[in-house]
Amino acid sequence: MLELKGVCSFYGKIQALYDVCLTVDEGEIITLIGANGAGKTTTLMSICGIVPPRKGSVVFQGEEINSLPPDKIVSKGIVQVPEGRLIFPRMSVMENLDMGAYLRNDKSEIKRDLEYIFELFPILAERKNQLGGTLSGGEQQMLAISRALMARPKLLLLDEPSLGLAPLVIKQIFEIIKKINETGTTIFLVEQNAHQALRIAHRGYVMENGRIVLADKAKNLLANEEVKKAYLGL
Numbered sequence: 248m249l250e251l252k253g254v255c256s257f258y259g260k261i262q263a264l265y266d267v268c269l270t271v272d273e274g275e276i277i278t279l280i281g282a283n284g285a286g287k288t289t290t291l292m293s294i295c296g297i298v299p300p301r302k303g304s305v306v307f308q309g310e311e312i313n314s315l316p317p318d319k320i321v322s323k324g325i326v327q328v329p330e331g332r333l334i335f336p337r338m339s340v341m342e343n344l345d346m347g348a349y350l351r352n353d354k355s356e357i358k359r360d361l362e363y364i365f366e367l368f369p370i371l372a373e374r375k376n377q378l379g380g381t382l383s384g385g386e387q388q389m390l391a392i393s394r395a396l397m398a399r400p401k402l403l404l405l406d407e408p409s410l411g412l413a414p415l416v417i418k419q420i421f422e423i424i425k426k427i428n429e430t431g432t433t434i435f436l437v438e439q440n441a442h443q444a445l446r447i448a449h450r451g452y453v454m455e456n457g458r459i460v461l462a463d464k465a466k467n468l469l470a471n472e473e474v475k476k477a478y479l480g481l
């Protein structure tokens with residue numbers, strides 16, 4: 248579904264990604280793990296057109312997308328939930344969700360998706376008139392994911408959804424990511440919380456200093472001695 252081939256990305260003169268190659272197959276949860284500053288967010292930004300690769304290519308469903316602007320990439324079905332959630336704090340939950348569907352005009356389908364989201368996140372249904380900025384951190388993360396789902400992504404990009412959340416809420420968020428995948432959405436998950444991410448993922452990539460250094464089935468990475476030492480705190 249998605250393939251990165253030899254992607255090199257820069258911030259001005261500073262190179263952040265070196266020859267990144269990875270694939271995401273339809274139906275998978277793929278996780279990209281790595282330390283602070285490894286280049287995980289930059290990889291997502293390179294996929295969604297915010298930091299276009301200077302070399303290499305990004306191919307989505309057979310089409311090269313690395314020279315398309317971000318809004319065109321969204322309309323192809325790649326939707327990102329950015330790190331730090333970035334919901335609209337002065338808009339209600341409902342208005343935030345409406346913003347997620349702004350590229351769509353299939354009203355009855357939008358209504359169906361809203362029902363699906365309120366089933367996934369009953370708390371958002373309860374709070375649909377509350378301002379986004381007054382939700383708890385976990386609820387804001389749920390809203391950010393829901394807003395992305397309102398765009399009906401084929402591929403959902405998640406940047407550190409567990410950041411700054413309490414352990415119980417983290418567990419809940421990961422369970423919901425798994426559920427979203429099971430209902431047919433392919434997921435690319437960037438995480439520092441390697442243990443939780445690898446537990447729900449099919450395959451994983453490990454990134455160090457802008458390079459992919461390891462790629463394997465998630466269960467093999469969980470058992471890998473180097474990964475255990477460096478990323479799982481074991």
Ligand code: ATP
Binds near residue numbers: 282283
């Ligand atoms: P984190 O988990 O801390 O978000 P990350 O793995 O997502 O880390 P990136 O944010 O992709 O890492 O950063 C990769 C490298 O690019 C780092 O060296 C970082 O300092 C640099 N970088 C990121 N954003 C910018 C920017 N806007 N301008 C210049 N350099 C940047």
